[in-house]
Amino acid sequence: MELRDFIVTPIVILIVYIVAYILRSRITDEITRPYFFPALTAKILGALALGFIYQFYYGGGDTYNFHSYGSRHIWEAFMDNPATGFKLLFSDGSSEVGIYKYSSLIPFFHDRSSFMLIRIAAIFDLFTFSSYSATAVCFAVISFIGLWMLFVAFYEVRPDLHKLIAIATLFIPSVVFWGSGLLKDTITLAGLGIATLLIKRIFLDRRINIFSVLLLLLCFYIIFSIKKYILLTYLPAIMIWVYATNLSKIRSMAFKVMMLPFVAAITVVSGYFAISQVGKDDSRYALDQLGNTAMVTAYDIAYLTGHDAGSTYSLGELDGSFGSLVKLSPQAINVSLFRPYIWEARNPLMLMSAMESLVLLSLTVYVVFKRGSTFFAALTNPHIIFCIVFSLTFAFAVGVSTFNFGTLSRYKIPLLPFYTLALILIYHENKDRNVEELESTE
Known part of the structure; x- marks a missing residue:
């Protein structure tokens, strides 16, 4: 912590709350309004808490390295020469001509994913005078926007479940903590939330406008640039969501049965194409290299870069083949x-x-056994299908490629809101069906 943090951060927080107060009435209704400021406050406190933990518990780490050895140098370049600052900010990491004085001080300069995060942080640094805590608050605001949009997306689906949906999207402790500070996970989590609402508006509600399309593409680009593997699991899931929703609107059961194989084929082909495109310019994420990438990443995190992040775990031997990943999928999930x-x-x-x-396991067991008689019937709900497909495939992806509990607790946060939403929707889908059946027999 520096003196600038104690001066700038309170001012930034005050501005955030003033702007939030002005905008609250425009983006909330009587039901959602009570969640607005508590959720925003939770994210800001989470960002500040994460900074304190990294400084006083870990003694440093990614969040400080991205700032002190990353965005701070871009800010310094702007202070010395704005033209050099802009050149550094928009550099793709392939050339250091004219910027070597600063790029040589950034160990992440040639790491595309890390440098993307650093550039985002540098933009905020220009307004926060490169105050770490103030910039972290800005990241918290971005995360809040993303998760608020995720909340709105499912609130529009089931407004009667607003309390439970708010808990699942806005107040899960680890998501508040790990998804608020100056980290890659904060930006990718926000991107997922924004993208989910936009996909619902564009493809399900048919409310199409150029701004929404451009913002959706921007979200995909940022997620792609920071963590490609998130798109590997998210794109097929949203395609299934769109196809399943459109299929559910067909009234004829016979026609649905006839169309199901075609929709399944289109989904598989679309998902394969999406995954292929995501891994096109990075051989590590090509389909035939996923097994090897997962193996290298898992052992690296477990025994090298992530050794001090927490205790390691093992699911079994990885040999670099995709088949070895599939065999470990139950343990990974x-x-x-x-x-x-x-x-x-x-x-x-x-x-x-x-x-x-433990809470998540207890909720899972409760939902499965409490509503067991109609559990599988609930899985025909397109929104449940989407949440289940994304959360389970993402759980498999991070579980099989991490091998370290400390790192896993941070990497897995994108799946937690979606999995919790799935449990909520399954429980109440079955509950509602039971009530309808009871009323029909009376």
């Missing part, structure tokens, strides 16, 4: 959703993660 178990906790942060995992 389980570790992402329900581990670490309480007895596996090795430090306070792991204990918090373990308690959250």
